[in-house]
Amino acid sequence: MASKPTYAEIFRQRGLSRRDFLKFCSLTTAALGLAPSLLPKVMHAMETRPRTPVIWLHGLECTCCTESFIRSSHPIMADIIFNMISLDYDDTLSAAAGHQLEAVRHQIMEEYKGQYILACEGNVPTKDGGVYCLVGGDTYQNVLQETAAGAAAVIAWGACASFGCVQNADPNPTGAVPVSEIITDRPLVNVPGCPPIAEVMTGIITHFHTFGTLPELDRMKRPKAFYGTRIHDKCYRRAFYDAGMFVTDFDDESARKGWCLYKMGCKGPTTYNSCSNIEWNNGVSFPIGSGHPCFGCAAPGFWDDGPFYSRLADVSFLGTDMNADKIGAVAVGAAAAGAAGHAAVTAVKKRKAGNGQQSEQKEG
Numbered sequence: 001m002a003s004k005p006t007y008a009e010i011f012r013q014r015g016l017s018r019r020d021f022l023k024f025c026s027l028t029t030a031a032l033g034l035a036p037s038l039l040p041k042v043m044h045a046m047e048t049r050p051r052t053p054v055i056w057l058h059g060l061e062c063t064c065c066t067e068s069f070i071r072s073s074h075p076i077m078a079d080i081i082f083n084m085i086s087l088d089y090d091d092t093l094s095a096a097a098g099h100q101l102e103a104v105r106h107q108i109m110e111e112y113k114g115q116y117i118l119a120c121e122g123n124v125p126t127k128d129g130g131v132y133c134l135v136g137g138d139t140y141q142n143v144l145q146e147t148a149a150g151a152a153a154v155i156a157w158g159a160c161a162s163f164g165c166v167q168n169a170d171p172n173p174t175g176a177v178p179v180s181e182i183i184t185d186r187p188l189v190n191v192p193g194c195p196p197i198a199e200v201m202t203g204i205i206t207h208f209h210t211f212g213t214l215p216e217l218d219r220m221k222r223p224k225a226f227y228g229t230r231i232h233d234k235c236y237r238r239a240f241y242d243a244g245m246f247v248t249d250f251d252d253e254s255a256r257k258g259w260c261l262y263k264m265g266c267k268g269p270t271t272y273n274s275c276s277n278i279e280w281n282n283g284v285s286f287p288i289g290s291g292h293p294c295f296g297c298a299a300p301g302f303w304d305d306g307p308f309y310s311r312l313a314d315v316s317f318l319g320t321d322m323n324a325d326k327i328g329a330v331a332v333g334a335a336a337a338g339a340a341g342h343a344a345v346t347a348v349k350k351r352k353a354g355n356g357q358q359s360e361q362k363e364g
Helices: 007-013 018-031 036-048 064-069 077-084 098-111 140-148 158-163 198-211 238-242 324-363
Strands: 052-058 085-090 117-121 153-157 188-191
Touching (some): 007 018, 018 036, 052 140, 052 198, 064 158, 117 140, 153 198, 158 188
Parallel strands (some): 052 117, 153 188
């Protein structure tokens, strides 16, 4: 069996110093959100573990996951491809094609059985024998099952592979299903989003390479490190939501002031993802930061959970049915009521104090 070089060997081959290697390990540890005490374990993995072979398949999808992945900035794409993993098969990015490329896939499956990662982009059409997606003359379902049989782990990239996305939306004419409904006997992680955040994608592969296991998952098989918090909880517009200050038209003054987009259909309060934390475009922005409501693309069935530009519900105690003027009026009323209550309590205390003094005088 051919042996792939380790991180440390790659660094030495490129003339980089031990200091450069240690810096790379430190940055990788930080990117994973790991405690500094785990740095030695990361270093050991980088020095002793060969690069992870990856087979990347494409089913029914638009290639937006690949587009997101190659724009990763932490670490950059060059580090992912040439240092961390060995992307040996990808029919979108590979120079080879046809039978030549399919021969490469079978070679990897044979030489690295039980060691490679199978990355799946897109869902699986099952209707009419799966004829709606063919790879090298075979159905994508057959190719997926054949390749997954020897994989160490399966990663479902994006909303299509994770939950079905638009192809799976009603009426689902191709019988498209997520990867998890086809592959049930392999460790599998869902990385939903349309597309997923680039740094989340690279973080999953980094974790597997370092520890040899998938990260901790939630009940939907999503990594908790990236899908454990609602977008709403870390959104910079949250203060406007709490104050009842909402955008009601994309062209009005409230939109220009950056008020909350809940009334424009934002699904941030019910969507778990890292958009408001990691953001996109090298941390420059994310849809809500650009003035567009969240569609909830990391949630199952989001295409059928419409309409997109209608709010979820009126929640009166959170102020979603109010505006700034009403909030102000309520605040003034509450202040007035508070002042009146305080005056009444003070008067009662004074009266009790006066009665007490009178009783003492009579007893004396």
